[in-house]
Amino acid sequence: MSIARKILMGAAGAGSKSTYVDDVFSTYLYKGTDANQAIENGLKLGNSNTGGSVEFKESSLDKLSFASTSDFTFGTGDFTIECFVNFNAISNDGIFQLSSTAGGITTGAALSMNVVSQDSGKYGVYFKNIQNTTYAPGTCNNAVVNTGQWYHLAMVRQSGLARFFVNGLAQVFGTDCTNDITITDTTNYTWTDLGLGGYYDNTFLLNGKISNFRITKGQALYWSNFTAPTQALTTTSQGATASNVKLLCCNKGTLTGKTVGPTITSSGSPTASGFGPFTGSGGEGGLVWLKERTGTSWHQLYDTARGATYWLSSNSTTAGGSEADKLTAFNNNGFSIGVNDIQNDTGDDYASWSFRKSKGFFDIVTYTGNGTTGQNISHNLGSVPGMIMVKRTDATSNWWVYNRGIGATKSLFLQSPTSASTDSRYWNDTSPTASQFTVGEYPNTSGGSYIAYIFAGGNGTTDKAVEFDGTNDYLTVASSSDLTMGTGDFTVECWLTKDAQTHKGVWHISNSTTGLDTNYGQTIALGYQSGVWQIYAGNSYQNSASYPIVANKWYHAAYVRSGGTARLYINGVEVISMSDTVNYANTYMAIGGYYDTNYLHNGKISNLRVVKGQALYTSNFSVPHDPYTTTSNGAYSGNVKLLCCNGSTTTDSTITPATISSTGSPSVTTNNSIFDDTSANVFGEEGDQNLIKCGSFTTDSNEDANIYLGWEPQWVILKRTDGGSHGWNIVDSMRGFPNAQDVQANVGGGCQVLEPNFDVAEISTTRYGLTPTGFYADQFGANRSYVYMALRRPDGYVGKPAEAGTDAFAMDTGNASSTIPNFDSGFPVGFAFMKTFASSGDWYTGARLLLERYVKTNSSDAAADWGGGFDWDSNVGWLKSSAVSAWQSWMWKRGAGFDVATYKGNGTGGHSISHSLNKTPEMIWVKNRTSSGNTGDWMVGHKDLYGGSSPWNGYLVLNKTQQQYNDNHPFNNYTPTSLDFQLNNWDRVNGNGSNYIAILFASANDADGNPISKVGSYSGPGGVVTITTGFQPRFIMVKKANGAGGWHVFDTTRGMGSGNDPLLYLNTNGAQITVDYVTPSSTGWSTTSGNLSEGDYIYYAHA
16 A cells, blocks of 8 residues: 555544445434434444443343342442433333342342333332332422433442432432432342343333443442543442452443453343443544435435534425434434434334545535635545535525536536536536535625535546547557567557447557558457457457447456457456467557448547556456556556557557557547546555445436446435436435346336435335446436446445454344344345244245345245345344244345355356455355246355365255266356356356346455354364364354265254254255254364264355
């Protein structure tokens, strides 16, 4: 990483710590409760409400229990029991109970603390059998408990007397305000069992959060009124003696994490987070955008520049306002909302999109208009903006929107469906820079107050290109031996656009003085012929599979010969491979056509580079962000013979082997939006990735467009610019953003769209689909222009590494609720299967990309629709069905160790599929979703088939017991890379027009470098075999490779390692059976004698 980039990362708040997309953007879905809520999306928007806590819900019977210990036996001595509590609702909520009953919760004698709703939300404390409802001094007739607020509570005994404090104030005991703040308590406490989250029984459980629960034995830490702690409790804070602190928990951001204390066990489904009662640090500021999904309501935008409670609406020109019961705080882990129905009505569904300020991603600026044309407004984005939204906040006004795709001569209006308007009074016809943007007269009324939301993704270096008219224009490079490739390797690459799908050439190396040559004997050429790319190698040529292009869109094309094989890569993906051993003696080159003047290029060419003696790319690659140099992308300076179509004139070059001449009237164009500003590439582990793309596209005559971003997005905002009344659309993968193939086939459920310029509920449409490298627009009207802004999903490059195995893989038994999620994961689920484990039933298998569509691991059946409830719109789980209480689900998050890709087969061997693991996949499952029967079998590749010798020339079948089979039909004998894998032309993996899903597994580490998943193999002669993974597994899948056998599944949720291992087979619908096959350890597992130990086995395990 360059020093300059490290400095920029430090300025962005990263320093030596990497910044990921999860740190700066979140789509978070929530359900309204009409009570104060904290939305914990992981973003440091502000500094409020930090510190670990555990949240309990009465509906799921959530509790924590503690191993029995004499440390909780107080005798007749002093003690302090304290914690912070935040109530979601008040309905006889128990906080804790200490008793002689295992788990702590009991109807018998106990120490406990609770809130009693029947007495207007007052506190109740039990000292043994004495219940006393408490009141704040001087406010006896008013409730002292409100929802959505943190309270410090402390029960204290000193020398046989007891007091109860709320926020440091001693409370009056009794119900009539006549009692004292002190009661007598000389009880000899012998109890050893503690429960958190309730008291008495399951009808008195907590709806709220507990933070920093501490038990101090032998010390009364408080007796007079005191200032409640403002920092996290420790074993010595508030005067505690470390040896006296017997428990300090609910402070680590994990359920069972603790500073000190006995073992903690959870029941129900309590959740842990970083939300707490303290003021944190590191809050960067940002924007929160809220919208009800299920009904009519205004969009609400809040930002830290104006402060919590101040809102604007994207569907209105109003100046907005301030309301205390809307957004109430920007937190160190998200934000808090009040009870206003527009964003928190009981039972309604809501979407929130949060953008944290960060260099290379997002900034907020306020300014005062000065009434002059061309006021420059400074910003701190650190890169060129790709999109800017400006709104006046003290008077009615438009929302002015700049987008890179339409440039600084036009504006769109966020509150309006109208097309782009051209007027210098918007942006003064001045493009933004990495330090400022310019406003004209309209967003600049003298004395007016304005706010600007500034997004990265702008143009990089002012790029130049040569434009050809397709009729008369081309360039010729005069004769030079530097263009004579002989039998060696070479690379010819460029960026290009085409105006239409017609048969035209791009460039041609030949022996003709013009470069154009009808004699193919020595031809090296690139062209495009009516829907396919085409390369020539000597007398031979080969076409790609169907590849419709988008008019005027930039494509990167690289023709590479390496070791006798010629390949064409489009946007970094191989589309053609053919044999090429020709001994080339060519000396001339034409740019802007091939063959003759009937096939001249209609479009633009930029940065054409010829590299002799080097094959710069031998597998799929990431397309360069910057203009070429003589050494970029691994080129050796002496090997670069030509670099042109990048200067101020058509014949300019960085380097050329001979004179370049022009025929016809080609012209130079600038500001082509080819390159992104790489100052925004500061994210991910290496600080070299971008998160945001802004641009434009034009649909083809079929009303479609395939938008290339280089990665799969999670969020897109889009608007038509060239006519008609087409509203703004926002789509995101959390609410529902299906794969492109299902969109084209019109199956599997629609993409969920919200419209920033309307207040209506979300609508479902089949017009948007995801691809591994961008998104697909379907039925958008023919030859129409659009602009967009897209945000990258948390893939293996920019996704935050897991802190523990549970951040990437989860298992859960279902609940009988019709509210999502039936299966809790704690993260957005990317892929899952579920099964009735105690009875027979299929393995229903789905993915967020498939929405309602499912397949089965034990079946070759084609994909089908669930018919409602197969839902993924949750940040913490999946499925919405009332009939899965007897089911278990196994769930994965997409990231560095796991990925999902969907694709359409093209029937051509060597079909390359991109993925975003950022590492080499070690096991791949592929399923034909269109066909059943043998064609629908699951093909499995694994790095260790045949002992690791040409493993990708073999395969297994997931839905069958057969042993490994040695041929290249599925995986083309191509070793996967960190960017792609390849498929042969077999219909099981690559039938022309069929739709497929691929599941990719890799060994992965957590954020500290500790292993959390492992793809591997072992061999044994029988007996006991020890397998080392580097962690204690809670999920193991094993298959014999060199013999018939089922796909064994073991896990800790159903019970593994107890000597009785419940076993399921992925390839059958049978109920689990009990065996004794595996013995887990802290570093792996062992087979039991004679089981899963004779022969060669492959496995996958997760921590």
